[in-house]
Amino acid sequence: xxxxxxxxxxxxxxxxxxxxxxxxxxxxxxxxxxxxxxxxxxxxxxxxxxxxxxxxxxxxxxxxxxxxxxxxxxxxxxxxxxxxxxxxxxxxxxxxxxxxxxxxxxxxxxxxxxxxxxxxxxxxxxxxxxxxxxxxxxxxxxxxxxxxxxxxxxxxxxxxxxxxxxxxxxxxxx
Amino acid sequence: xxxxxxxxxxxxxxxxxxxxxxxxxxxxxxxxxxxxxxxxxxxxxxxxxxxxxxxxxxxxxxxxxxxxxxxxxxxxxxxxxxxxxxxxxxxxxxxxxxxxxxxxxxxxxxxxxxxxxxxxxxxxxxxxxxxxxxxxxxxxxxxxxxxxxxxxxxxxxxxxxxxxxxxxxxxxxxxxxxxxxxxxxxxxxxxxxxxxxxxxxxxxxxxxxxxxxxxxxxxxxxxxxxxxxxxxxxxxxxxxxxxxxxxxxxxxxxxxxxxxxxxxxxxxxxxxxxxxxxxxxxxxxxxxxxxxxxxxxxxxxxxxxxxxxxxxxxxxxxxxxxxxxxxxxxxxxxxxxxxxxxxxxxxxxxxxxxx
Numbered sequence: 001x002x003x004x005x006x007x008x009x010x011x012x013x014x015x016x017x018x019x020x021x022x023x024x025x026x027x028x029x030x031x032x033x034x035x036x037x038x039x040x041x042x043x044x045x046x047x048x049x050x051x052x053x054x055x056x057x058x059x060x061x062x063x064x065x066x067x068x069x070x071x072x073x074x075x076x077x078x079x080x081x082x083x084x085x086x087x088x089x090x091x092x093x094x095x096x097x098x099x100x101x102x103x104x105x106x107x108x109x110x111x112x113x114x115x116x117x118x119x120x121x122x123x124x125x126x127x128x129x130x131x132x133x134x135x136x137x138x139x140x141x142x143x144x145x146x147x148x149x150x151x152x153x154x155x156x157x158x159x160x161x162x163x164x165x166x167x168x169x170x171x172x173x174x
Numbered sequence: 175x176x177x178x179x180x181x182x183x184x185x186x187x188x189x190x191x192x193x194x195x196x197x198x199x200x201x202x203x204x205x206x207x208x209x210x211x212x213x214x215x216x217x218x219x220x221x222x223x224x225x226x227x228x229x230x231x232x233x234x235x236x237x238x239x240x241x242x243x244x245x246x247x248x249x250x251x252x253x254x255x256x257x258x259x260x261x262x263x264x265x266x267x268x269x270x271x272x273x274x275x276x277x278x279x280x281x282x283x284x285x286x287x288x289x290x291x292x293x294x295x296x297x298x299x300x301x302x303x304x305x306x307x308x309x310x311x312x313x314x315x316x317x318x319x320x321x322x323x324x325x326x327x328x329x330x331x332x333x334x335x336x337x338x339x340x341x342x343x344x345x346x347x348x349x350x351x352x353x354x355x356x357x358x359x360x361x362x363x364x365x366x367x368x369x370x371x372x373x374x375x376x377x378x379x380x381x382x383x384x385x386x387x388x389x390x391x392x393x394x395x396x397x398x399x400x401x402x403x404x405x406x407x408x409x410x411x412x413x414x415x416x417x418x419x420x421x422x423x424x425x426x427x428x429x430x431x432x433x434x435x436x437x438x439x440x441x442x443x444x445x446x447x448x449x450x451x452x453x454x455x456x457x458x459x460x461x462x463x464x465x466x467x468x469x470x471x472x473x474x475x476x477x478x479x480x481x482x483x484x485x486x487x488x489x490x491x492x493x494x495x496x497x498x499x500x501x502x503x504x505x506x507x508x509x510x511x512x513x514x515x516x517x518x519x520x521x522x523x524x525x526x527x528x529x
Contacts (some may be wrong), residue, residue, distance in 0.1 A: 001446040006250070037201075048240075049244075052244075053237055056238075060461075079259060079261050082258075082259045083258050083259050083262075086258040086259055087258060090258075108323075131412065145251070148248065148252070149251055149252040149256050149258070150252075150258060151252075152235065152238045152248045152249070152251075152252035152253070153253060153262040154256055154258075154259050154262075155235065155237060155238065156234060156235040156237075156249075156252070156253055156262060157261055157262050158236070158260075158400060160265070161236060
């Protein structure tokens with residue numbers, strides 16, 4: 001049975017998809033099933049998520065200013081310092097992992113690799129390129145995870161602090 | 175004949191001591207352990223939680239994102255797994271109130287059932303996947319629900335990574351945080367869990383005389399694609415129980431993420447079928463549950479969950495649901511309740527066994 005196909009062009013309207021399209025001939029078509037399942041909203045989703053982080057960051061800044069102006073107690077300031085310390089420690093660990101990974105790849109490039117066939121030599125060369133790509137992926141996703149977690153965790157912490165401050169004020173005035 | 179040998183069995187019933195079941199799990203299996211324990215507390219006498227957070231902690235902060243599903247997933251990561259500082263960890267008091275509300279609405283069993291339950295709660299000092307700050311809130315959560323502190327064995331002093339601990343020489347070093355999350359710490363954590371729950375037990379058997387049964391799980395979740403459960407589950411039935419010479423208790427052992435029998439790693443978004451990890455069923459066969467079950471007439475039930483990535487159902491690591499991916503309505507998730515597809519399925523397996 002011949003699978004149903006559709007033109008690849010409109011399926012993924014992003015630059016990367018356009019780049020891939022140039023590598024295909026006019027007769028090569030993406031299966032219709034894949035087109036139907038294609039995440040048409042993926043670029044939009046990325047924009048929305050980035051905007052959400054930016055909005056949360058702005059709200060965090062306003063909330064922090066509000067909190068520190070109304071109840072600048074030593075516990076809150078101590079927790080802010082602890083947060084900064086924990087964030088820097090995790091960033092330092094990501095950097096250490098990146099440097100260790102780079103060193104591993106570098107060692108791979110300078111070490112004597114035994115290969116009896118041309119295909120093995122080609123494979124070994126491309127393995128190192130692939131390792132660099134994986135290292136970059138790990139680095140970028142680790143940093144994005146740390147930023148996202150910190151952003152959300154901070155919002156949560158701030159909302160609890162503001163709620164507690166409001167409750168304390170209400171109790172004092174009531 | 176050949177066809178029959180290729181068929182998974184139907185899970186059978188046995189002579190079971192009702193109301194004396196227990197449950198344990200690692201990581202997502204531990205989060206699900208807490209959910210299952212609360213949802214069906216009338217069936218359980220205790221639970222073992224290794225690196226698991228409190229009930230519904232993924233729902234701690236609805237303000238994390240515009241869409242509810244995003245907020246719960248972000249909450250699971252930032253609050254339920256990796257809070258930067260202890261003050262960013264889940265709030266045990268808030269979650270205990272949520273549990274009481276859920277019990278009031280009949281979504282879970284009455285909270286009073288938990289009072290005399292026995293708990294084993296463990297967090298490794300080197301765990302970088304689910305931070306110790308989160309697990310300490312699980313202890314606080316149970317205390318707030320009225321569990322006697324004398325009935326909780328809380329251990330946070332072992333320098334272990336994210337893992338279930340064994341005494342197998344071939345397992346990962348104790349402080350490692352990597353799949354298959356089974357680390358060698360020179361003791362069997364499964365034995366410690368069962369002894370905490372049931373008290374003094376016979377020494378583990380040298381050899382297994384019972385049967386490790388592979389059963390068809392599909393009948394327990396039907397065609398529900400949101401279940402994210404595998405085709406097969408497993409159960410170890412001791413020899414004396416098989417022969418009908420002893421009444422059994424049932425223990426449910428829930429694997430963590432990346433530990434199901436058919437786990438496939440997703441590499442750059444694609445399932446790496448050519449290089450499936452060789453540890454698919456190590457949780458079932460090497461974590462020590464079966465040997466101590468054999469000598470103490472305990473049936474061990476191993477339900478299995480599987481992953482998928484990139485589509486509607488985002489569960490690439492094959493985790494049990496503790497942030498709502500299986501809920502039909504993300505704004506009003508039911509993953510923690512008796513109505514949840516995974517909890518309903520495990521409960522149906524328990525019922526079939528006779529528990």
